[in-house]
Amino acid sequence: MATIQWYPGHMAKAKKEVQENLKKVDVVIELRDARIPESSKNPMLEKIIANKPHIIVLNKVDLADSKQIHAWKKHLTNDQTTVMTLNSKQPKAMKTFKKELAEYTAPIRQKWLNKGLKHKAIRLMIIGIPNVGKSTFINQFTKQKKAAVGNKPGVTKGQQWIRIDKNFELLDTPGILWPKFEDKEVATRLALTGAIKETHFYKDDAALYALDFLGHYYPDYIPNQYAISPEEMNPPYPELLMTLTQKMGFIDDYEKASERMIKDLQDGKLGPITLDRVEDYNDGAMMDE
Numbered sequence: 001m002a003t004i005q006w007y008p009g010h011m012a013k014a015k016k017e018v019q020e021n022l023k024k025v026d027v028v029i030e031l032r033d034a035r036i037p038e039s040s041k042n043p044m045l046e047k048i049i050a051n052k053p054h055i056i057v058l059n060k061v062d063l064a065d066s067k068q069i070h071a072w073k074k075h076l077t078n079d080q081t082t083v084m085t086l087n088s089k090q091p092k093a094m095k096t097f098k099k100e101l102a103e104y105t106a107p108i109r110q111k112w113l114n115k116g117l118k119h120k121a122i123r124l125m126i127i128g129i130p131n132v133g134k135s136t137f138i139n140q141f142t143k144q145k146k147a148a149v150g151n152k153p154g155v156t157k158g159q160q161w162i163r164i165d166k167n168f169e170l171l172d173t174p175g176i177l178w179p180k181f182e183d184k185e186v187a188t189r190l191a192l193t194g195a196i197k198e199t200h201f202y203k204d205d206a207a208l209y210a211l212d213f214l215g216h217y218y219p220d221y222i223p224n225q226y227a228i229s230p231e232e233m234n235p236p237y238p239e240l241l242m243t244l245t246q247k248m249g250f251i252d253d254y255e256k257a258s259e260r261m262i263k264d265l266q267d268g269k270l271g272p273i274t275l276d277r278v279e280d281y282n283d284g285a286m287m288d289e
């Protein structure tokens with residue numbers, strides 16, 4: 001669980017570090033949580049990336065709703081941005097990702113060759129909000145390729161380029177940026193996916209939000225997991241939370257029940273979930289299949 005506290009000074013420093021590193025890379029790989037493709041973005045990253053080739057990786061795809069993932073992929077793709085999906089924990093998925101990356105970067109390499117430049121590795125960096133899976137990604141991506149290229153001039157002290165193969169080098173330190181947590185709904189979705197620590201306030205608030213959300217989009221998840229009848233999966237949700245609290249054996253400790261439910265949701269035990277609904281960001285229409 002991420003414990004980063006974002007203060008204005010800290011945010012300015014993080015932004016500056018990312019901007020410095022961006023100057024040294026050819027392609028930016030931004031990790032987002034596939035369950036919250038909008039809420040897990042940094043509000044100003046697109047601006048600071050400027051015209052760099054940008055790959056959005058919807059990570060933790062194993063925990064998200066596949067129909068929504070498909071639609072989000074289309075929604076986020078544009079001339080400068082390509083979208084890929086990944087389960088960073090799965091070696092096979094990483095292999096496929098590497099193939100897609102090689103295809104995506106082939107035109108960049110070709111452009112260099114056409115200009116008469118000699119072959120060099122494409123430099124990559126990972127960026128993302130806390131807990132989105134940056135370390136897991138880097139570990140899996142660089143598996144058995146731990147040989148660092150060594151400190152090179154211009155790289156922040158302590159950072160190294162890791163040579164993946166003759167075509168790619170990756171900055172070993174990811175860029176960490178903040179999400180748009182001042183928006184209450186975004187903050188709740190971040191808490192429900194484990195991107196920010198749920199405070200005391202968030203626990204029951206987030207649990208009630210989750211019940212309302214699940215009742216609307218995935219009405220069988222709660223009845224299946226906690227053995228209540230489908231008819232009980234209805235508002236008022238504070239009452240439902242009390243029923244669940246008793247079912248879980250917590251008597252009247254609804255905070256404990258909230259915590260359990262949030263953990264089960266975060267771990268994917270309830271089923272695959274997408275909290276950011278593409279139709280809400282897309283003039284109300286679900287995109288074509």
Ligand SMILES: Nc1nc2c(ncn2[C@@H]2O[C@H](COP(=O)(O)OP(=O)(O)OP(=O)(O)O)[C@@H](O)[C@H]2O)c(=O)[nH]1
Pocket residue numbers: 001002003059060061062063086087088089128129130131132133134135136137176
């Ligand atoms: N199910 C699933 N879990 C993942 C995936 N990628 C990462 N995780 C889990 O997500 C949690 C956070 O992963 P990290 O790699 O530590 O995330 P990070 O972005 O480096 O986190 P910070 O250091 O807080 O910035 C861990 O429990 C990982 O096991 C994925 O694709 N699927």
